[in-house]
Amino acid sequence: MSIFKINLVICLFVAASGVMAEPVTQEDLNWLNKMVIAARQTNYTGTFIYQSGSHIETSRITHLSDGENEHERLEGLDGERSEIIRRNDQVWCYQGERKVLVAKRDGARSFPALLPEQLSLLQENYVIRQAEEGRVAGFQARGILFQPRDKMRYAHKMWVHNDSGLLLKAVVLDDHGHVIEQYAFTQLSIGGEIDRKWIVKGKPADQSSQDSVSSSHGVHAAHGESGWLVYALPAGFKKITEVSRNLKGNGQPVIHLVYSDGLAGISVFIEKLDDKSGVKQGLHSKGLVQFFTMVMGESLLTVVGEVPPRTVMQVAESVRFGGQKQ
Numbered sequence: 001m002s003i004f005k006i007n008l009v010i011c012l013f014v015a016a017s018g019v020m021a022e023p024v025t026q027e028d029l030n031w032l033n034k035m036v037i038a039a040r041q042t043n044y045t046g047t048f049i050y051q052s053g054s055h056i057e058t059s060r061i062t063h064l065s066d067g068e069n070e071h072e073r074l075e076g077l078d079g080e081r082s083e084i085i086r087r088n089d090q091v092w093c094y095q096g097e098r099k100v101l102v103a104k105r106d107g108a109r110s111f112p113a114l115l116p117e118q119l120s121l122l123q124e125n126y127v128i129r130q131a132e133e134g135r136v137a138g139f140q141a142r143g144i145l146f147q148p149r150d151k152m153r154y155a156h157k158m159w160v161h162n163d164s165g166l167l168l169k170a171v172v173l174d175d176h177g178h179v180i181e182q183y184a185f186t187q188l189s190i191g192g193e194i195d196r197k198w199i200v201k202g203k204p205a206d207q208s209s210q211d212s213v214s215s216s217h218g219v220h221a222a223h224g225e226s227g228w229l230v231y232a233l234p235a236g237f238k239k240i241t242e243v244s245r246n247l248k249g250n251g252q253p254v255i256h257l258v259y260s261d262g263l264a265g266i267s268v269f270i271e272k273l274d275d276k277s278g279v280k281q282g283l284h285s286k287g288l289v290q291f292f293t294m295v296m297g298e299s300l301l302t303v304v305g306e307v308p309p310r311t312v313m314q315v316a317e318s319v320r321f322g323g324q325k326q
Contacts, residue, residue, distance in 0.1 A: 028128060028129075028130060028144065029119070029123075029128075031142065031144065031160060031165065032115060032119050032122070032128070032144070033119065034160075034165035035115050035158075035160055035165050035166075035167055036115050036116075036117060036119070037165065038161075038164050038165035038166045038167075039063075039112055039113035039114075039115070039166065039167065040065065040070060040113065041065045042063065042065070042164050042165075042166050042190060042191075043063065043064050043065060043190070043191055043192075043194055044061075044062075044063050044164075044166060044188060044189060044190045044191070044194075045060070045061065045062040045063070045188075045189050045194050045195075046060070046061060046137065046185050046186075046187050046188030046189060047059070047060050047061075047077070047185070047186050047187045047188075048061065048111065048112075048183055048184060048185045048186060049182075049183070049184055049186055050111070050181070050182075050183050051181060051182050052180070052181040052286070052287030052288060053181075053287055055287070057076065057078055058076075058077040058078055059074060059075060059076055059077060060074075060075045060077055061073070061074050061075075061111075061112075062194060062195070062198075064194060064196065064199065069087060069088055070086075070087070070088055071085075071086065071087055071199050072084075072085070072086040073085050073086075073198055074086075074110070080095070080096050081094060081095070081096050082094065082095060085198065087199075111167070111170060111183040112166060112167035112168070112170075112183070112185075113167075114158075114167060114170060114263070115167075115262075115263075116260070116262050116263075118262075119262070121236065121238065121260070121261055121262030122146065122262040122263065124236050124261075124262075125148065125149055125153065125235070125236035125261045125262060125263075126146040126147060126148055126149065126156070126262075126263070127145075127146075127147040127148075127149060128144065128145065128146055128147075129144070129145040129147065130142075130143065130144065130145070131143030131144055131145045131157060134159050134169070136159050136168035136169045136184060136185060137168060137184075137185040137186055137187055137188045138188075139161050139162070139163075139168060139188065140161075140162045141159035141160055141161055141162060141168050141169065142159065142160045142162055143157065143158070143159050143160075144157070144158050144159075144160060145157050146158070146263060149235075149236075150234065150235065151175060151308065151310070152234035152235075152307065152308065152310070152311045152314075153234065153261060153263075153264050153307050153308070153311065154172050154173065154174060154175075154180065154264065154288070154306070154307065154308065155172070155173045155174075155175075156170065156171070156172060156173075156263055157170070157171050157173065158170045158171075161190070164190055166190065168184070168185050168188070169182070169183065169184040169185065170182065170183050170184075171183075172288055172306075174308070175308075180287060180288045181287050181288045225242065226242060226244060226255045226257075226270075227321055227322045228255055228257065228268070228270055228319060228320070228321050229319070229320055229321075229322070230257065230259070230268060230315055230318055230319055231318040231319075231320060232314050232315060232317070232318030233259060233266075233315060233318075234261070234307075234311055234314070234315075236261045236262075237259040237260065237261045237266060238259060238260060238261070239257065239258070239259055240258045240259060240260050240265075241256075241257075241258045242255070242256070242257045242258070243255075243256050244256070252271060252272050253271075254269055254270070254271040255268075255269065255270040255271070256268070256269055264305065264306045264307050265305065265306055266303065266304070266305035266306075266307060266311070266312070266315060267303070267304045267305070268301070268302075268303050268315065268316075268319060269301070269302040269303075269304070270296075270299050270300070270301055270319070271299065271300050272298060272299060272300075273295060273298055273299055273300040276295055279293065279295060279300060280293065281293050281294050281295060282294075283309055283312070283313065285309065288306050289304060289305070289306055290303075290304070290305055290306075290307060290308070290309050290311075290312045291303070291304050291312070292309075292312040292313050292315075292316045294316055294317075296319070299321075301316055301319055303315050303316040303319075
């Protein structure tokens, strides 16, 4: 799955089994706060890799904070042009030269801003421990492990710059200690002079081109309670948002429920199903992300999550409308 598609759906990361580590201290908790602040306030530009199985992508990221506004530019360096430009929670997404999608960021986080603003969920759902120090992109880094308290989520391991607190590398591992995916800077400049020409009132320079589309064109989102409920969420997952989106432009809304435990995300999509003949039901995987699709009466249910297969299946099988199985 492309890093840009992942950024538009949901986001990631993890810890190693069998690693000797000391219990978390107040100093470690202070480092977590430092990581959150650094990702938001530090000026930096660099190149990082994203690896999932044999798939590797290279991206360049530039982040600037002027005290009032936060600006970020993420460019794919492989294949067709892919670019995301953000000003605070406003996002412009480019795919090739064809169009610009203007949208609101819906709570998703991306590397290196992986940690949530509220860290309490992390301590509820993960045992946080020190890990070995390392060297990433020429910088000395402190290691932190996030070991899950159950088998319904993955482990996370992160390396943090000793001076700034910026996240330099993050990996996700399964319960056998195998790497599922990872992000890592290969080149990084922190502070100093950074090219700001791409910031034009928070918009891409060509945002006014005739191919631009607004978020209200073909993609409508309305917040509210749909009546759909999930009865078997893993412990620690909290509902982040619920929206009704007209994604296909056919007047049929798609219900989208989003849950998070602080690191991992689960999305539940429900849409009216007119024709069952072409539906491929069952479990599918793309690296870290699991997809489970099933037909429920007159509805099509899809659960997408950065969690083990058993978790998305458990969630899907517990979805009900108003408490009633469809």
